[in-house]
Amino acid sequence: MVSRHACRFIVLMFLVGLNLRPAMSSVAPLLNRLQENAGLSAPAAGLLTTLPVLFLGLTAPLAPIIGRRLGSERALSSALLLLASGLLIRVLPLPGMLYVGTAMAGSAIGLAGTLLPALVKRELPQNADLLTGLYTMALCMGGALGAGLSVPLMQWLGGWQASLVSWALLALATFIVWVRYAPTPYSSKAIGSPSSLPLVTLLSKPLTWQVMLFMGIQSSMAYIVFGWLPTLLIERGYTEATAGWTMAVSILCQLASALSAPWIARLHHDQRPALLLVLICTAMGLACLLAAPLTWRWPGAVLLGLGQGGSFSLALSLLVLRTANERLAGQLSGLVQGGGYTLAALGPFGVGLMLQAGATTEHIAWLLIGLIGICGIFALFAGRQRQLDDHSGHLQVYHR
Template sequence: MAPDTKTTTVTAAADSPFRNLLLFAGILLIAVNLRAALASVSPLLTPIGAALGLGPLGLTVLATIPVVCFAALAPVSIMLQRRIGLEAAMMTVLVLLAAGLLIRVLGGAAALFAGTVMGGAAIAMGNVLLPGLVKRDFPTRVGLVTGCYTTVMTTIASVAAAVSVPVADATPFAWRGALGLWAVPAIVAAAVWAPQLAHGAHRLSHTPTSGAFRKLARSPLAWAVTMFMGLQSLGFYSILSWLPAILHAHGINPTMAGIMLSTTTLVAIPAALVTPSLATRSRDQRLLLASLLAIVSVGYVGLMLAPAAAPWVWVVFIGIGQGACFPLALTLMVLRTGGPAEAMALSAFSQMVGYAVSIAGPLGLGVIHTLSGHWWPSVAFLVILQAPTLGFGLAAARPRTIRF
């Protein structure tokens, strides 16, 4: 049986202020690495394809691999945490990520795909472990800590998207240098996280109870959180993978297209910081959720109907809406659960199933474009999916709790 929140609070409070500060710094550095490796790739898909002889299908697969990893490997994080502990599991994530980011730039197409799989696996596990870590060690500051680490994720993703093409143009290693650069933050994060291997020895594990996934599979609330997570992720990874290509097809040069992709994450920074705190101040998040989906829908419709007329407007609307929906999904995983064990289990379940749903985004947009020869049908796909996203989201935002 999982320890309750009160026990968790006492356990977390037993740490010294310095250890808590070090733990918080480690969480933020982990967050640095959970999107940059992905956001840095899409602006460089064209030069990568030209250098390695990858056609549209190969580039579509490359863009889809991380999301497949998120779906397939989310449960692995629970098994790994159960076997070696939460702190050691997170260190494994960082080491695997650094290795994958280096491998993907040190060889040909096979190395690129292998390294992308390794990096995707590491990020999948990190995505699952972080909400449980926050619920365990910062139970009274869930909104603040979630807002901080999602803001860091958003900020660094923005930087990665903006600098990919300029760095590739400035270095003799071209796209390899631009992608290999992101192994450095993973190595730094591992160094800062290392003390947690000792400091975490006295912390409770909060491993989910046996049969947790079966219990969640029978919960309509768990499915609502899961599908909202999956459908909002579908939109995010679709834009992350294909927005530069969509803009380039309408006359915007690759450097500017990368900057505009960066803008979608840049404008999301204040939204990512504020949204979890707004969500935790109320028992019911339905009005907040509906407002955010309305914002992102305006951006999708504009990108579909008039992409060249006001691209900056559509980019800003998409960025604000998506940038707030992701931290809201993470916050709902915590708010809708009774303790750390349930939070980690729901995190794994919702990301396993949700990211399986989101695979239809990067893959679907690529296939629809290949078959139609135009981008507007691909974006129409995103517009249509806003209806079920709203339905599941409203169900997830109602004030109910999952307990084992």
């Protein structure tokens, strides 16, 4: 039977996860409007879609340090407040504020997204992989809401600024709820405690790099979709609203695979079959949406959603499955998400440069499918049943 404490933590985890994608997915359906109204070129728009991912990657490694100094619960409160502030600042009618606020929001997402998996490992260690699936489902739902409601909110509220700033209300509400009901701090088990291993020790293990590169490439696919999918669909003849809803349907389909992928992965002795399955779905979805005839739109949206939801859920699950304790999970989470998201930031910016150079959606589709093939190689290594453990005083990799 699930305890009251566990239920409360699960609800809080879901609310926080709901806030960590609208800051990015809400911009994509409005990108053409921003280019027209703000005079953004394709590279400038690419920079706008890249900034949150870049700052997410740069701040993620800082999360264990901040968690140690403030406590994980207070650190997460600060991240939610920073997120709300960034969402408010980015619509101010001052030069550069769109970029400053976007960077602040990305930093907040990096901190919160790194702290939460380690808290899950601490609060409910026996079901950490399954709860990570639920958390990923919250991320996907937030992304779908951001993508699907951006254009309707712009029409209802009278402008793109009001549409974008409305997501700050969700962040503020979650901040209030988190401050009121956050779990009691564990002073003796804080993330990033003094006994934490030097990062160079973690980097000396190939398993760390395998998980990081898998995280980075699959995240790059996700943020390209968040940043550019509606624009690429509009290039193929879709309206703004239809492109936004197509992306929203794709993200909604992520809900099913985000929750089910960790369960499916448990059917085999390791995660490799599940990882390859979701990557194949992602590749087929991109091919249907960006290279196949337009009649393949809905199958493409479904396949892309199932693939991306499952791959991200499994990537986060690897952070807890490949570590033996909450402290190592926090360190690996910061390192993998920091390096992975910094790598992922190249994707949206690269697509902007390709469009500026005259690349077609079909060219972009086949390049992305090639990257997914490379991601599959790292999945074969990262999905093996191995675990980092330091119980002997030295970091070891054990076969499970």
